[in-house]
Amino acid sequence: MAPLSEKRILLTGGGGMVGQNLLQAAKNLRVDHPTSSQLDLTNTGDVQSYLQDTKPDLVIHAAGKVGGIQANMADPVGFLDKNLAIGRNLIMGAYEARVPEFLNLASTCIYPRNAQNPLREEMVLTGELEPTNEGYAIAKIAALRLCEYIRRQRSDLQYKTLIPCNLYGPHDNFHPEKSHLLPAIIRKVHDAKLSGEGEVEIWGDGTARREFMYAGDLAKVILEAADRIETVPDLMNTGLGHDHSINDYYQAVADVLEWDGTFTHDLSKPVGMKQKLCSTERADAWGWRASTSLTDGIAKTYAFFLENHVS
Numbered sequence: 371m372a373p374l375s376e377k378r379i380l381l382t383g384g385g386g387m388v389g390q391n392l393l394q395a396a397k398n399l400r401v402d403h404p405t406s407s408q409l410d411l412t413n414t415g416d417v418q419s420y421l422q423d424t425k426p427d428l429v430i431h432a433a434g435k436v437g438g439i440q441a442n443m444a445d446p447v448g449f450l451d452k453n454l455a456i457g458r459n460l461i462m463g464a465y466e467a468r469v470p471e472f473l474n475l476a477s478t479c480i481y482p483r484n485a486q487n488p489l490r491e492e493m494v495l496t497g498e499l500e501p502t503n504e505g506y507a508i509a510k511i512a513a514l515r516l517c518e519y520i521r522r523q524r525s526d527l528q529y530k531t532l533i534p535c536n537l538y539g540p541h542d543n544f545h546p547e548k549s550h551l552l553p554a555i556i557r558k559v560h561d562a563k564l565s566g567e568g569e570v571e572i573w574g575d576g577t578a579r580r581e582f583m584y585a586g587d588l589a590k591v592i593l594e595a596a597d598r599i600e601t602v603p604d605l606m607n608t609g610l611g612h613d614h615s616i617n618d619y620y621q622a623v624a625d626v627l628e629w630d631g632t633f634t635h636d637l638s639k640p641v642g643m644k645q646k647l648c649s650t651e652r653a654d655a656w657g658w659r660a661s662t663s664l665t666d667g668i669a670k671t672y673a674f675f676l677e678n679h680v681s
Contacts, residue, residue, distance in 0.1 A: 372427065382430070382460060395593055450508055478581075485497055487646070491649070535647075579644065584671075
């Protein structure tokens with residue numbers, strides 16, 4: 371198998387947080403990363419033609435319609451339909467173009483809402499999904515199953531799926547209504563500090579627990595998986611193996627930003643699953659572990675926010 375430095379790689383979602391961090395880490399590699407205006411991933415014919423013409427050695431699929439709990443609840447049709455189309459077009463397009471290697475990125479939202487933590491890869495499709503992001507989860511499950519089915523029929527093809535836990539980092543979305551938890555907290559606490567506000571509101575009681583990994587760590591494991599893809603399990607969680615409460619994340623951000631206000635709780639707001647913690651048994655056995663601490667990750671993310679989102 372050729373070394374990664376000799377492979378032609380197609381990266382989808384190059385403009386997103388995962389894609390941007392990956393491109394930064396892969397700056398010495400040959401990575402094609404067409405924008406959505408250059409390649410419409412929802413158009414089956416366009417995707418087929420692109421893959422047949424460019425003949426990549428490896429596809430890294432990081433594209434999709436993404437958003438936090440508010441966005442998922444507001445547009446379940448879009449989250450299911452768009453992500454389903456993108457996943458199917460890319461995986462089947464690569465299969466038909468005889469692309470030998472495919473790294474598919476899923477999400478821990480694929481796990482049943484009432485599954486016992488830590489979440490293990492064999493738990494997929496063993497229970498009801500979390501309603502607040504069910505559409506997105508169904509699309510991601512379809513994509514990973516398609517990769518598994520291809521492996522069953524063609525064991526020579528390396529179509530594998532990584533399942534990252536929640537992510538944050540540079541190039542994240544800091545929009546108040548469309549961001550995930552950590553960038554939303556950074557924005558809220560920054561705004562409170564700037565305006566002299568003494569209080570910041572938390573949705574729910576803040577006891578729900580989440581596992582957030584720095585996006586730079588995901589970029590590292592993707593490249594390591596791409597370099598020795600034949601050794602990667604068909605499904606593998608990529609997370610920390612430990613979590614924090616929502617209240618802990620708010621306090622960690624407040625500490626990094628040096629804001630000494632207080633937090634209030636709106637108990638009428640939805641909070642999603644009470645816990646979502648990955649098992650790291652397969653990743654540990656494979657030989658990988660994330661290295662960025664929460665404090666360092668928040669500091670790096672806040673530095674990016676100040677440089678790019680504050681005039």
